[in-house]
Amino acid sequence: MSLFVTELRRLAKRRLTRLLLVLLLLGLAGVATAFNFSSHKLSPEVVAAAQAESDAQYQRSLAAWQKEVADCDAAQARGEKVEDRFGPNCSRDFQPQPEMFDPKWNLPYQFDFRAEFSTFIAVFAGAVALFAFIVGASFVGAEWSTGGMMNLLLWRPKRLAVLGTKLAAVLTTVLGVTVVLGALWTAAFWLIGTFSGTTAKMTPGVWRSFGLDGLRAVGLVLAFAAVAFALASLGRHTAMALGAAVAVFAISEVGLRIAMAVLGVPFGERYLLSTYAQSWFMKQVKLFDYDACQFAKGECHPGELLVTWQDSALVFGLGTAVVLVAAFWAMRRRDIT
């Protein structure tokens, strides 16, 4: 237990951890503040003003149309060709209708907590996952590269226990940060919804759905932290994790995408990690095999492949487990020089 507490203290004392936490807080606060200014509550006065603007737009459009018809008639009377300039029947067929000027279009944007907060959970998860990745990688990477790990092993010559305790300290810290910031993030958007938007139609079911989104966000953040930690420990340097991240992105999102397209592999996106990240948050992603269709021969229903969040859990879970096992195996077997 003393080692676990020590590692928590060590992680909290690190300058990078503190700096990244401040940057994360500032970033999230910035997003919430900017969003607060872009959302406007739809009071009866605002709705009435939008209706009035809509009516005025209709009237302006009607007047312009009437002038255009009159100009066309005058030109026709002078014997000019008018079809090219005014269209058939002197544009009489295009008379503006009141329903074409929906007052909704003149309403300012209003944040709908029920409909949109799910997207902001994904935004939050992305930001915290990046924080977790860098903190997880640098915590053990810097320990290896500065000799801290060796020093610690002279005190606690149980390699797996030391690495496991360090991982537990990282995951605990990241979990704590995610839960606390997640609560603040939810509160901030609830307040934005209350004062600058709407929180209408919130039911226990919606909250439960947000809760599940939050759990998936926590899972993703923890997986990022664990993978970064394991990669940095395998390479015994922070740069190993960062390099691997860049390599995976280049291979998966660029290389594989191009290769699948060139080879014409059906549902090639199922081999891309971003597809699984998308389905993790959106619960499912539907892929279509448009290449199978020959639209020249008529209507076609392309083949479909559904990627669910359970598939994503399997892919990310297995990937995380493999990297972690490799890191612990290397810790057990490799000499420390």
Next chain:
Amino acid sequence: MTAVLEIEGLRKTYRSRRRGTRHALDGFDMRVEAGQVHGFLGPNGSGKTTTLRTLLGLIRPNGGRMAILGHELPHALPTVAGRIGAIVESPQFFPHFSARDTLALLASAGDLPRQRVDEVLELVGLRERAGERVKTYSLGMKQRLAVASALLKDPQLLILDEPANGLDPGGIREMRTLMRDLAANGMTVVLSSHILGEIQLICDSVTIISLGRRVAYGPVDEVLAAHSQGAVRVRLEAVTDLPQAADALAGAGVRVTATEPDHLMLAGVDKPATVTRLLAEQGLYVSELAPVAVDLESVFLELTATAPVPGQHRQVDQSMKVGEPGAGSTAGGWGA
């Protein structure tokens, strides 16, 4: 006496497809008695640090036996780790932590009381600078911090790899006094260093390693005596008699190693009185007859065959291996 550290037949082999097989430790033996300051010497790449890392569980050996404080390693290392303080190679610490934070985290990991941190900071002379970041420290200050971290546990066995590295002359003297005081209080100290004059001053016994094997071991004075080779310096009343004296001695079977302008150097002289008698019989009268004492540096250079040769550039790993032609004989008082 009780052995605090025992190593028998330790082997560590590195295999590489490109570079082939290299025996970093090739049946290495070592024994350190309780309460001693023991010097551990060897040229660069001879296996010193590999030995220390293997002892401390950082490197997995390919064979041999190790024991510290009577416990077999590496199996019992977790049991005895709390009684071993060690620094291996150059001191390495997280650069953005202060010395106090660094030691406090180690103390916390080892369940040690917080006041022990202040005690060791005082001991190594870092009390006033303990709140500064390690990255602002000089090499000597980092070395002091490393020694402080090794002393934190108040260990029974202290293993220090190049502890005087980067220290100023005052610091070296302080370190020497500290080692002596620690040994006087019952701590066993294993000291790896290339400052052979220091080793000769501080240590009770030494082990010399070359290419992964022990080439000499035992109390310092016994190792020196075993390699003094009976060297004697002879001066005569008349310098002009030196060639005649050299001939007379050579004729009697005494090995004359050098004829200098004002003296002769002899080797293999067991009884200096023989020289006096031989020369007196020739009517040559001795004004000075002095046994020449060897120092640890010359013994080290001889045993490891690493003395510089004019016009040659010795490569790392070009040193003496036990059992090879020209290898120095082992000596000492520990037995086989």
